Amino acid sequence: MAIDGVVSVENGHVGENESVCVEKAPEPSFPKDAVDEWPEEKKFHSLYFVKYRTVEDRAVKAKLDQADKDLKKLNLACDPITEKLRAKRNERAQVIGQLKALVEEKNHFRTIMxxxxxxxxxLQQALGKLRGLNNANRDNRGGYLCSSEEELNDVIKSMQSRIQHESITLNEEKQIIREIKQLEGTRDKVIANAAMRVEVQKFVGEKDAIQDQVKSIGVDLDGVRKDQQAIKxxxxxxxxENEAINNxxxxxxEELCVVIEKRDKVYHKIRELxxxxxxxxxxxxxxxxxxNDARRLAASKDVNALIELSTSEVDKFMSAWNSSKAFREVFSMCCTGHTFFL
Structure with missing residues (x-):
């Protein structure tokens, strides 16, 4: 605490070593007499207010100056890190944009496949049916099956004609009869195969045409697979690249957090100082x-309130003077007196 002494008030204004004159309100107008010719002398009031000045603690000031320097260094350290972060985040955004585009392209190729x-x-199912028909042309024992019921009838008729018109032995005749019975046993399967063949050829076309379509689609699939592999x-x-940028x-x-943490500590230290x-x-x-209160009272010419305020402050000052040696030492070393005149 430093005390700069007393302050003076004059003409409704407070200043150092200034005199203030507070005039009484004018008396009502009376006929001219001796009072008009010899007016009453103006009254002045001399009041005293202690005035303190700011104190600068050199140790605190030195610490504040050092803290300000540290803060500037940390702010400068943040700038290049922040700039690098901004550049890397922009780079990552571009890579992510490319990734999204490639993922969309990959999904497009997947849809095509x-x-x-x-x-x-x-088409593959149709080929499977055609292969089934080829296999169906043989019976369970690997024997040949007729392709149609008409062919089956012709074969049986031919075998019967041999029995009737050719000179054959009894054993040969028995063998032909057994074969005719076997052929008759395949009739149902021959009829079914013929119906299936008609159905397949009716709806999916011939085998060669189907195979051509399958090959064409297979070539397309191979091209799509290559494009998809390139995208992958x-x-x-x-x-x-994105992972490296993230790292x-x-x-x-992390580096920026360390600098910011140090800067926050310096901020906290500056606030404390x-x-x-x-x-x-x-x-x-x-x-x-x-x-300021004294100035307002002086400006409003409230003499009584100003006197009361001055008396109260003088009492406080004397109480502190009488009770505190430190107060007396500070006041003696740092202050001079000033007077208020009202």
Missing amino acids: DGKRKEIKP AKLKTLET VIVSLE RNKREEGNTCFYQNHSLL
């Missing part, structure tokens, strides 16, 4: 407010 597979499936390779490269970003963020400086000047701020 799914469509090609759906297109080739019934690009995706893998971009994913690796750099994480490292920079400023609060400490303000606490050392509490009396100055209180006195500054009181002098």
